[in-house]
Amino acid sequence: MYARLALVPVVLAVLTGCSSAAPTPAAPTAAPAALGTASPGTVRAARVAAPAKVAIPSIGVSSPLLRLGLNADRTVEVPPSDKGMTAGWYTGSAVPGRTGAAVIIGHNDTRFGRAVFHDLRKITKGADVTVTDERGKTSHFTVTSTESVSKTAFPTQRVYGSTTDHALRLITCDGDFDAQGHPVNNLIVYATLD
Structure with missing residues (x-):
């Protein structure tokens, strides 16, 4: 039997370091608010199969999924720059397909070039996103x-x-570049289970 996990507030991050202009991977920037509770899917994550792959046929994405946790400063990890063509599932979010918001993060570009979510801005309402578990x-x-x-x-x-929906969020960088060569926005794609 699994013990219920103690849930503690964490500072969540926005995705940075997507620009190929950046000489080194940038540290994540903390989001302005902390998450006080986790979705019900988060507590059950240890009992169900973890997501292993994401596919978005309409924009040509097919990627294995890394497991992303928290950095020492309590911000959400992002995939390493040298794995730019690989997306990652934030393990503090729901397991995709379970109740709650599952979060998958991927770079747009890195210092190594084009990355897995480069064409995410082309996704349209009604597009299919498939997540396959282990x-x-x-x-x-x-x-x-x-x-x-x-x-x-x-x-x-x-x-x-927290949400009672079976939700999925995809996140990458977007927008113009700041003086350090980092995109100033995040693109967020919202999806719900069929």
Whole structure:
């Protein structure tokens, strides 16, 4: 029997370091709010198969999934720059297909060039996103909306907060570049389980 995990507030991150202009990977920037509770899917994550692959046929994405946790400063990890063509599932979010908001993060570009979510801005409402778990079970999600938001006004609660839906969020960098060569926005894709 699994013990219920103690849930502690964490500072969640927006995705940075996507620019190929950056000489080294940038550290994640903390989002403006902390998450006080986790979704019900998060507590059960240890009992179900973890996601292993994400596919978005309409934009040519097919990627294994890394497991992303928290950095020492309590910000959400992002995939390493040298694994730019690989997306990652934030293990503090729900397991895709379970109740709650599952979060998958990928770079747009890195200092090594084009990355896994380079074409995410081309995704349209109604597009299919498939997540396959370690046991081979697939969950299909339908894109309901997208938004590009400033990293300084990241909607932490809307993305990571508790929900009774079977939701999926895809996150990458977006927008113009700042003086350090980093995109100033995040692109967020919202999808729900079919």
